[in-house]
Amino acid sequence: MNHHDWTRGVYAITDAELLPDDARLFAGSESALRGGLALLQYRDKSTDDGKRWRQAGALAALCRDYGVPLIVNDDTALALRLRRAGHDNVGLHLGQGDGELAVSRQQLGPHAIIGATCHGRLDLAERAVREGASYLAFGRFFASSTKPGAPPAALSLLAEAAVFGLPRVAIGGIGRDNILLARRAGAELLACVHAVFGGEDIEARVKELNRRLAQEPGPIAATHSLSTG
Ligand SMILES: Cc1ncc(COP(=O)(O)OP(=O)(O)O)c(N)n1
Ligand SMILES: Cc1nc(C(=O)O)sc1CCOP(=O)(O)O
């Protein structure tokens, strides 16, 4: 397994409407991975535990081949079960209302990536940092067809959130035409559903996002290359 730097780049999030069965979920996710992802999130709101276990396990194995962590949305128990089954590349994303981050951190251990939704609020970010978050997600920054009701946030928040010293995720309507706006505002990770999975040739869509990001590699990349000589 090649290990990539998960702290910057394109963060693709799966969608059960755009990828409605195993075949399309796995093929679409592999295309996205070929395009170059920092992180992949399994986001499935169904209550079909058997399906979720099967799909998340297969995605974790696929992600391993690409050296990419798989982040499970919402479900600490599923992330824990996958890690206990040997998928140590599995992390978790928690929103407000998805459970206590500190409890999930204790259950998943110090090495699991755990992300937190902070909407447009620095106080939520501060609490997430205290409870052991690995990254902070802010948004939505642009209109999102995937989640039209998500509360809006101002791009200026991203610069203010630099103080926490954790990777900042921008989410909500991010695509090829605004990805550099979010990057220049301070986001190291750019989270996308529709811009990745909402059309044909997923690999090419991710490559295009990466091409645009390459114009603005950003501060974490600079720090990383300095510290590794
Ligand atoms: C990277 C990332 N950021 C934000 C979210 C949203 O989480 P949440 O507010 O819990 O909403 P749902 O995704 O669960 O509908 C996310 N999933 N990923
Ligand atoms: C899952 C999610 N959370 C959001 C938030 O603001 O917390 S916006 C969002 C959907 C992101 O999808 P798209 O890239 O298609 O807009």
Ligand SMILES: [Mg+2]
């Ligand atoms: Mg959630």
